Amino acid sequence: MNDEQIENLLHQAPRPAAPAGLLEKLNQGIELPRPAPGTENRLQRETLPESFPKAAASPSEVDAPVGDGWRSRLRHWTPALGFGLFFLSCLVLLGIQASLLSELRRQNTQLHAAAAGLEELHHRDMDAGQRLRARLDELERLRKDHEELLQLRTEVGELRSQALEMAALRTENERLLTELRADRDTGIDEAFFAQQTVEAERIACRNNLRQIGLSIRVWVMDSDGTRYPSSVVQMSNEVSTVQRLICPGDAARQEFGSLSWREFRPAMTSYELHFSGEEAGYREGGGGPHPESIVSKCPIHHNYVRANGSEVQIDPQNWREITIDGRLYLKPVEDPTRNSPP
């Protein structure tokens, strides 16, 4: 069977008959849209019988209904109306922009006036700020002075307590010397007492050096902390008696211990002083900028006192003196394990 035969058979497909009553249902279900105004009269006229007098309607009404005329005119004038609306909207926008521009100019003028006042206010604030900054610097300086004063008071208190301790040690020393002399007079082992005498002299020498170190620190702090005394005589207020400047083991200078400060000369002291009015720099911290430097020493007992007030006794075989930038320091001789003096 070819395509043509198949198409013929398809064209001859039976048509099912519609059930009875369907037509009536469909006719009852007709819901036509409401006719537009203007077309209603025309349709009524078209369905009227021929015998109805047609003069009741004018020919112009039949040919050109009202709705169609308005529509055609509206369609004709739509481009012009559109352009007119666009032109009007442009005009309105221009007006709004002009109004905004004038408002911005007025605000700009007000801001210029306010900016001039701000400049003057800025200068005034700058002056006040400088004054406040100067006061702040002054307050900062006073605060630092107050802190230094408190520190000095603390150190003075420590020195006073050490002075009391030294007085007690001196009393004990004198008592021991008295007992030693008494024992020597009684003929007890002279070698033992000689050794104890040397040890007592060494301790007394060390106490003298401690007193000298403390006196130097007090003198420096009382002299605004910047310089050392030029000679030992200048520390007459800090060192209690000239006896403190004579080492007990220095027999050649014992006679100078009974002199007054007026009669005493710098060369009469047993101790070497390793400063001569150089800058101390005590403001920058305890002991100045070189706290480990030696300020005084006893050449007899090898006792030393440092710029930070600590005293030390060394064995000359293990330690030696070195001079760096004119300042005296102690350095171990051979033992590499000792990094600092005892």
Place this chain on the structure above:
Amino acid sequence: MKDDEQDLCRRARGGDLSAASELVSRFYERIFAYHRRLCGNHEDAADLTQHTFTRVWRALGSYQGRSSFNTWLHGIAHHVYVDWRRKRNAGEIQSDEWWAAQAAESPGLFEDARERDLCGYLYRCVDQLDEEKKQAIHLHYYQSLSLSETAEALGVATSTVKYRLREALDFLRTKVAEPGVRR
């Protein structure tokens, strides 16, 4: 005839019930037959026909006469059937008895029993086509729409309708040529 239909449409759009009734009288049997062949029973076909005309009256204001009323009406009927089928979610294939009865109730169309059997077999093969090809067969052959009218009713290009018809004819030719089919 087309001018007459256009005039009837214009009058019905203006609210003329007699014109609308005339349109119903002219087309309701064709629309019923279209739905009856597709949906498989008289009750659903009658309902779909009523729905079709309800939509016609509702959309009559938008009908501008660019196509014939027949084509426009078949387009609406097609959409009504598609909506119904989507709600049913499946189609019903016509029973053998229905096609045999239809062939028997059409005396003169088929010469003998052999030809009636062959036609019944052919129409059942049409029901086995996929939905797009089946719609093209129904509108073009069963409803006697032209290719362009079928394309307009389905909303596709004329070339698409040609392609679907060609595919459908190939399928039917293959089915008819199968062994055991009486020719």
